[in-house]
Amino acid sequence: MKNVDDLIENAATLAERGLSKGEIADELNVSRETARWLVERGDTPTTSRREPDDIHVDWSAIGTDSGRMSQVSAALADLLVDTNGPADVTVGIEKAGVPLATAVSRELETDLATYTPRKHQWEEGDIEDLGGSFSRNFAGVDGRDCYVVDDTVTSGTTLTETIDAVRDRGGNPVACAVLVDKQGVDEVEGVPVHSLVQVIRV
DSSP states (O other): OHHHHHHHHHHHHHHTTTTHHHHHHHTEEEEEEEHHHHHHHOTTTTTTOOOOOOOOOOOOHHHHHHHHHHHHHHHHHHHHHHHHHOOSSSEEETTTHHHHHHHHHHHTTOOEEEEGGGGGOOOSSOGGGGOOOOOSSOOOOEEEEEEEEEEEESHHHHHHHHHHHHHHOOOOEEEEEEEEESSSOOOETTEEEEEEEOOOOO
């Protein structure tokens, strides 16, 4: 995707396929507010609503190639271990964080857990009324040191939710790693956040 018109078109296509605005935000690596704006913009091209203050990150050159994914994940694994020592479980945040977490987990020889955040259920209204979940098909986090892996940090809300969920399940979130940090987040809920790329507005 090279411009906003491409994003609007992609958001409209995803909405037509039945994805929630939260899932669209995840697919396009934008905030929930930006996803809402893109969908509404596609519905009514003449809308006068102010454009959101966000940055779109397209990392498809990595995601479409398993070799590149492995190399980038090795760098994420190195970031995690270099500063924080070993962990027992790598937790991938659905959707885009899971393939990264899988490769990081393999690199670090940890178990793999996955977490689906509540934004995937979000359409409108109060997102706080929704709940996220760990998949029972993957490792548990109870009593274990955990790394959390995702593709991007936009506001830190999803990382915060995941860290809280790990703690609620009796796990210990040691550190987080992401490809891109769009906000300059060094820590969330007292847990360090490491990024390969940090976007700084000037």
